[in-house]
Amino acid sequence: MPLDFLKRRNAAETAAPAATQPSVQPRSSHAAITLPEEVVAQEYQLKLYYAGKSSEGVRMTAGPKAIAELPSMLHGLAKSEIEVVDPLPIEFSQATPVMARPSEAMQWLNAHHIHSPVTRHALVVLESIDAIDLAFDTFVCTLLDGEVDTSGYPEYSAIVGGVVSHWDEATGDMIARAVVGWGGKGARGDTDRIAAKLLSGILTNILANQYALGLTPIDRPVPAAGRGGLVCAHCGFASAHERAFYCPKCGMRLLRG
Numbered sequence: 001m002p003l004d005f006l007k008r009r010n011a012a013e014t015a016a017p018a019a020t021q022p023s024v025q026p027r028s029s030h031a032a033i034t035l036p037e038e039v040v041a042q043e044y045q046l047k048l049y050y051a052g053k054s055s056e057g058v059r060m061t062a063g064p065k066a067i068a069e070l071p072s073m074l075h076g077l078a079k080s081e082i083e084v085v086d087p088l089p090i091e092f093s094q095a096t097p098v099m100a101r102p103s104e105a106m107q108w109l110n111a112h113h114i115h116s117p118v119t120r121h122a123l124v125v126l127e128s129i130d131a132i133d134l135a136f137d138t139f140v141c142t143l144l145d146g147e148v149d150t151s152g153y154p155e156y157s158a159i160v161g162g163v164v165s166h167w168d169e170a171t172g173d174m175i176a177r178a179v180v181g182w183g184g185k186g187a188r189g190d191t192d193r194i195a196a197k198l199l200s201g202i203l204t205n206i207l208a209n210q211y212a213l214g215l216t217p218i219d220r221p222v223p224a225a226g227r228g229g230l231v232c233a234h235c236g237f238a239s240a241h242e243r244a245f246y247c248p249k250c251g252m253r254l255l256r257g
């Protein structure tokens with residue numbers, strides 16, 4: 001109750017006049033407080049460092065069957081379970097791993113809480129630096145180098161990544177590329193060099209696949225700005241990508257109108 005609050009306050013002031021008087025008195029005469037020439041500030045800082053690399057694309061035949069080939073391209077390189085992250089449907093089109101934006105963060109968590117700590121870390125790093133876009137990319141992910149902490153999350157110097165694919169709008173072919181990323185509260189000198197080696201190892205594996213046709217420049221699709229595009233008649237996937245000719249998930253042709 002406000003009245004009680006006022007009463008208590010008044011009571012406190014009158015009850016201890018001796019204690020409050022000396023500190024109140026100089027404050028009323030302005031000359032007693034001089035502004036310090038320099039403010040003594042305690043500094044706080046956090047430097048986050050995220051980095052990554054993406055290779056050229058490799059054109060694949062075999063249509064939707066090629067998706068099943070992606071995990072095998074990490075054999076010999078994977079240091080943890082290989083996980084497949086499908087493109088996100090339209091209801092997750094705002095998903096962003098940024099805590100200060102609760103609606104976007106909530107979408108992101110709803111979409112990705114099922115994944116392993118390695119994959120979630122990889123998604124945070126690679127989405128933050130725009131190396132992947134789950135509006136149309138399929139991401140096949142693993143730990144490639146370095147350690148995880150006791151909760152299973154990669155250390156800042158650990159390298160994560162794998163194979164990323166999307167469907168070429170013009171031809172409908174699958175385009176696969178190698179992607180690696182790393183980072184966090186720090187950076188280490190040799191990470192970039194190890195990452196470059198891993199990137200070429202993954203690209204070699206992609207090119208060695210039976211369905212690979214060779215290197216191709218990557219013309220990445222542009223996700224729709226506002227409302228989403230089409231619903232796949234084959235798998236029911238509602239794409240956030242309105243110009244897509246091919247379903248980001250199953251690769252079948254999207255029917256218009």
Ligand SMILES: [Zn+2]
Nearest residue numbers: 232235247250
């Ligand atoms: Zn589909």
